[in-house]
Amino acid sequence: MAEITDLARSGPKLTRIARTLGVSAATVSNALSGKGRVSAEMVEKIRATAAELGYVPSQAGRALRTGRTGVIGLVLPDIANPLFPQIAQAIELAASSSGYGVLIADSRGDVSTQTKAIERLIDRDVDGLVIVPRRGTRIADVGCPVAVIDTPSTPGNTVAADHWGGGQQIAEHLKALGHRRVLIIGNNPASNVQNDRAGGIRSVFGEGFHTDTLWIEPLEKLAGKGCPLGLAKKVAEGYTAFACISDLHALRALTELQRAGINVPEKASVTGFDDLIWSPVITPALTTARMDMTEIAAIAVAALVKAIRERDPSDPEIGAPVTAEKAKVPMHLVIRQSAAAPPQLIQATATAAPSVTEGGHQP
């Protein structure tokens, strides 16, 4: 039982430090920020007593004077999305490392909710925004610097994973294993991210291969939420691999197949995207492609912070999303057990898989 104690925010003000040392508040401010002209020894003394007294500057006072709150807003398309924890965690880490706080807003629901959410954040004087846009939304003219995380092919995108490239990696892997008929399973073709992933996969399977795409959302419109995807039939049609656009779909496919007595990966391979929390612990563990959210977040926040620093807080410069030097972060193929050679080829290509493997359960 650890105790957490004594974090009271009733700290001394600037003036208190000033009075303690017999100097003016301005000097203290200058000393701590390193801006004005203060003698080295004075700086040292001030630093010391500030630390000793546990001085923490009042954000409110500072914000009022400087017009900067030191807070950025994080707007997510659907906070219930299982990818959200990864994103939020990465952004929060990157932001707090740069001294920024993260205010969240959920654009659960439609685009208008997203607009409202953005508005709320702006009204709270955030210095900038990180937005993961809803499908088909374009972000423009928000009134403060904005970093957009979507997909490299979207105009206005600041930084994102190379979804297309990730699709290619998945596809190359399946191809090397010997698959020739692959079914791509996605949710909704209106999503740029999903489209890019699917496109990357297709781009690898050229002449002599066959791919088709199953979009779940339209299917569920007809057959109801959580309806079967009819994958057993697809297997009968000769499909040997199911390349899912998200681990969530992969999970759905995998359980449906296993349930139908089609063992994965012996009789059919399944791959996913995103390396969600459950992917390593299901049986068989999921082969998938992971985004480097840490790097993406770091780039997004860095670009945002740069824009914030350069910006004159007074002018309402409504501009396009900020740009980063590196807008495309490669995805990482995580090879586990859910994809293997198709049934006909099991003996022939037992060692055909690429090299990067992740073990199942060594201590």
Next chain:
Amino acid sequence: MAEITDLARSGPKLTRIARTLGVSAATVSNALSGKGRVSAEMVEKIRATAAELGYVPSQAGRALRTGRTGVIGLVLPDIANPLFPQIAQAIELAASSSGYGVLIADSRGDVSTQTKAIERLIDRDVDGLVIVPRRGTRIADVGCPVAVIDTPSTPGNTVAADHWGGGQQIAEHLKALGHRRVLIIGNNPASNVQNDRAGGIRSVFGEGFHTDTLWIEPLEKLAGKGCPLGLAKKVAEGYTAFACISDLHALRALTELQRAGINVPEKASVTGFDDLIWSPVITPALTTARMDMTEIAAIAVAALVKAIRERDPSDPEIGAPVTAEKAKVPMHLVIRQSAAAPPQLIQATATAAPSVTEGGHQP
């Protein structure tokens, strides 16, 4: 392609409205807050022009004067936890309905990280905190009002789902289906939540029944992350149902069983907790118990806001977590397909299941 435009935060100040109407800033402030003495017609005029000019009060100015930022902090044990989206979404909704913003902080890692996270939030002058503590942490004396969401049996808990009751509901369901030997699968007995859920389950199976508990974390310490749980052997030992403390474990159990050729629910039943995102879409869809996060969040935020309003912002009253009238919110049993009568009893008790059922896939 929707466009989001023109949300610039360069709005007019109080003084601007005042000057427009030829009154003092104080009058405007009073009119908008309804506090001082302002004539009805004046109030009306001020309201109108404020709305027309799109006035949004500066949080910084207000915060400086009142000592209230209108922001609460949300501290989560592990932001990567799949439950997080539900919690964050619910808290954000409840908070923004009460006019509060939500600043997030991740206590990824150990308790000291949690302390740091709390400290960061306090330094940002949050008015209060909602904390979902890490296992075994007790929150005390933070220096601002705190709502703790843990489990009713934990001292200092403000509000939480009735995990014990949820366990009972799951257990009653399994019992009604005819199960007599049940294996409880959890992660770590140090978690109050997990303990309560397991305890609730056990409490239902008295004389003539058998339960045992499998804790994953200790097992993985020996056998490695993502190791098999050896459930086939358990089935051979006569266990017919696996009551998992979280849907994540249920998923793991379910895939392991199916993979071993033990069909769920025909040969073994699996239940979970939390109704995580994938639970409705896997095959078979997961029978589970869901927390009413919306209500929990509403209660937590309401209690927190009440404490904030009553508090004198100047005094560093370090106190215990706030209390709510209703500290225990019932869980809801969600019956799907992953639990059914045990093999021996299939014919005998085909209709023995309780009534609340959720269909698999009707449009």
Next chain:
DNA sequence: ATCGCGTGATTAAACGATTAATCACGCGAT
């Protein structure tokens, strides 16, 4: 001796809102 200048610190204004204290004024009561 005086001017100019660099150094180290101070003064004072400003950010935008809130609020206690004050004030002007009209009206009924003494």
Next chain:
DNA sequence: ATCGCGTGATTAATCGTTTAATCACGCGAT
């Protein structure tokens, strides 16, 4: 006619920090 009082609005102080402008002072150069 004057006092008291309620009403509606204003004044002015305050929250804590930043920063441009100012100031005192010592020192080397003219």
